Amino acid sequence: MPRHCPETEMQAAELVRAASAARAPLAIEGGGTRRGFGRAGAVSAVVSTAALSGISRYAPGEMVMTARAGTPLAEIEAALDGQRQMLAFEPADHRPVMATTGTPTIGGVFAANVSGPRRLVAGAARDSLLGVRFINGAGEAIKAGGQVMKNVTGLDLVKLMAGSFGTLGLLTEVTFRLLPRPERAETLVLSGLDDAAASSSMAAAMALPVEVSGAAHLPESVRGRFLSGALPEGAATVLRLEGLAASVVLRADKLAAALSPRAPITRLGPEESAVLWREIRDIKPYADGTQKPLWRVSVAPMAGAPLLEALRMEAGVDAFFDWQGGLIFLRMEAEPEAELLRGLIRRFGGGHATLLRASAAARAVTPAFEPQPPALAALSARVKASLDPHGLFNPGRMT
Template identity: 70%
Template structure:
């Protein structure tokens, strides 16, 4: 593994690889090892030697850090000022299991390179929506700076947004600048018990239509409910809705939401630490952090179509699943084969979406397209961007943009 300790070192490594015709596979702490389909003869190129917070002004709610800075260090610094990353980046180590580097730590550069987002995604945006500026080394070994410390309108190609979600295929991130937000004073979760997947979709849609500012909406079918907060959720399926903000406001909004949700089923409440742990476990996909290599899909569809997709697949394949983002994000574990063709056929039939194979054994990954195939026009544009930033294909090829 190549581990540069400065931006200059990183640029030299890329130029050296270019001169020798080598390929580089960019990574941070190695906690997402196994994503994609893999590339032969690509040398690992890690940012973990580029670590440290460069600048942080809590009053401006903006931080600049080197790409290899451990995410835990970022979050600890923010916590001291009661601030947070609004997009709730998940920790993939549990679901990646044996593939994750045992001593690896998620890095802030890896978070943005993979555009990692959690349960608050549908109201706070993805990781890329918090990214203000980047420094990176392109495929020619040139250091490029894009963006800055403020959000502004852009014309043409927005390199900041392109790098976020590119999985290191367009350039090697060395530094990132991003906005942060205050930690909510209070958090409360309403639990509606006993709903079918279809009824839960309707309940969540109703909740999101109300002026109560729901910041998390997930449905946990009976097969996974026991996996959360040590099995202490009420009996039956659990549809969970999160409210955050000032304590008096949360209390009023929770009362209004509960009054409406009681028409769907029994309502109970989780507050404080139980609520925080529940959403962290939803974020980190705890039910499928099972130590296996069973194929695990991350599926994005219209919230109204999620339960239809799962119902159709249950008739033809052995699957288990739960829902986040009001039903628009489905974490789906296959019991045997990945069933990629069947899954993507149903997604198209239900109006479209994206299916990403997050985890699988090596033989399965070798035969299954890990990322959703791009439409021809998008693939052509992606190839042109790749040609501009990495003309020799130094950075191992893969998905250009993860949505």
């Protein structure tokens, strides 16, 4: 299959115009690290943004950066490290769990709205995105806010592009907000709590004025797969504090005092904290080289534990929690069990489940993304028709 790597926005627009004229669908890729999300549709060629690379503008004093979509994430983070700044939303590296290669790109991060453990206090990737440039399905270069699109007047094109997985347009440039890098991080580990008690403890921690920036629960089944098995025995409920060094120490003392009646508590310093939260971010327990179905489930934080308990009665499943229990990574032992899982999600108050990984046969028959209610599906179809009228971009990806 032909593979195109345009080096300029003009070249990208010309490629799309030619595909539009020929009604030839295109697969849009950044670094290819999330290849396999959703269903693969029939396409005529692949268009990669890898050559659309480079930081266009970086204003550390304003904490804003503009970069071309194919810029490697590592290049972005290296520049930010030099100014002690960071991407607030902590994007995951999905290569280990997806068994892919390639280089994560900043455009891919925003196209997939990739948001890690800090999302519960700092927002998702889309919340940091300030502006975009992209090529629409007619081969026109669009700057968000600079040109009104027919039939989408009043909609926020920046937010629409984040999480669209390349189905609405070909991103060429992104502008995003930054945050200062914390001076220190520590993690409190509460040992031995079951899922329900862990949810209650995380909720209590978030309610205290100590600015918890990460709250996750690692049941006994996965606890040994983090920090090379160095976490204390028993299920681990982990709470991260970040900021100025003296403030972190004081807040950690206060949090430990408040939670000590609930469970034995140990503390991890900055180095161990950094490793642990990177492993949580990158879903390390399920980077196991298998194609066992892996789900990303988002529900209300207190619904996660009862949902998982009900699911365990019906199917073989392994799991851990992030976002104070509101994000569950579920690995099924056999089939994806999409109808069972989504039915339970509805029973426990609603949410959504995204199939991150499965065999090719399972992905072909399983809706990877949560089916939308009819009214929202109709709106999504109108937006798609306005931005990509011939259905050129990533056909099948959002099903």
